[in-house]
Amino acid sequence: MDVILLERIGRLGQIGDTVRVRDGYARNYLLPTGRALRANDANRARFEAQKAQIIQRNEERKADARTVADRLEGKTFVAVRSAGETGQLYGSVSARDVADLMAAEGFKVGRNEVAMQQPIKMIGVHPVLIALHPEVEVTINVNVARSPDEAQRQEAGEDLTSYEAIYGSDEEDEILEDEAEVEDEAAETEGEAEDETTPAA
Incomplete structure (x- = not known):
């Protein structure tokens, strides 16, 4: 279908x-x-007759969008959701949730x-x-956490999906120590086995 655009639309015109x-x-x-009209002679004539008003209305909407964008710039919104130990949400946060x-x-x-x-x-x-307007965009942050406390920690830069955050650094150290001991024991056993099989000079 051919249409006449009543506002700028990305990748269209x-x-x-x-x-x-x-x-x-x-x-x-x-x-x-109201972003476009069917492209026919009647609507082309209508657009030309109202072109100045349409452009003015678009400028007003753009100015309103810029005002909102200035207030939103750098703002963070917190979404508290249930999640597993690794940080995987049991549900998800959708565009509708962000708008809410x-x-x-x-x-x-x-x-x-x-x-x-x-x-x-x-x-x-x-x-x-x-995207508040075809010519006005702003980036916000959505802080998704299991609790308000976790949201504050994430806001401060803590990664709650890291190994340390999930298991604790002490436990990680213990696991690494256990692995090192197992490797040492394996090396000793291997050395003893070599000694037993080495013929006497």
């Missing part, structure tokens, strides 16, 4: 461009959200504006891109 898109993308997203976290702190951001390629499935501090 600028305001006023006529572009060809998939029918489903046009019907389910571009047309109902932001809404709880007074930021009205739609799920479609949370540009996540896939849900978060591990604890840790994850950067997430928020």
